[in-house]
Amino acid sequence: MHEGRILQQLDPIFNEPEVSQNPLDYRTHFMAPRKHFGGTLFDTYNFNLAVIWFLTLVFYITLYFDFFKVAFGSLGKIRLPRRRSS
Numbered sequence: 001m002h003e004g005r006i007l008q009q010l011d012p013i014f015n016e017p018e019v020s021q022n023p024l025d026y027r028t029h030f031m032a033p034r035k036h037f038g039g040t041l042f043d044t045y046n047f048n049l050a051v052i053w054f055l056t057l058v059f060y061i062t063l064y065f066d067f068f069k070v071a072f073g074s075l076g077k078i079r080l081p082r083r084r085s086s
Contacts, residue, residue, distance in 0.1 A: 001007070008015055017028035019036055026037045026047070034041045042050075062068065 012029065013031040013033060015029060015032070017032045017034060017036060020027070023039050024037070026035045028035050028044075032044055035044055035047045036042075037047065
């Protein structure tokens with residue numbers, strides 16, 4: 001028993017994930033067969049594959065447009081006041 005509930009220890013892959021209050025929250029237990037996202041159930045394999053492709057596209061765009069060069073280059077233009085040594 002865990003917090004007053006029975007906790008399944010054998011074959012956890014058959015457990016259904018708990019529905020979160022936030023529709024954008026996709027966190028589930030380790031071997032969940034499905035994930036909730038946007039109020040819809042998705043197969044874990046397809047969901048993870050979509051996330052990988054989405055992040056690949058985002059990183060490709062940031063590298064193509066030199067986002068990091070522009071962002072870090074603009075940080076170098078910031079002038080901080082220097083302390084005077086006494």
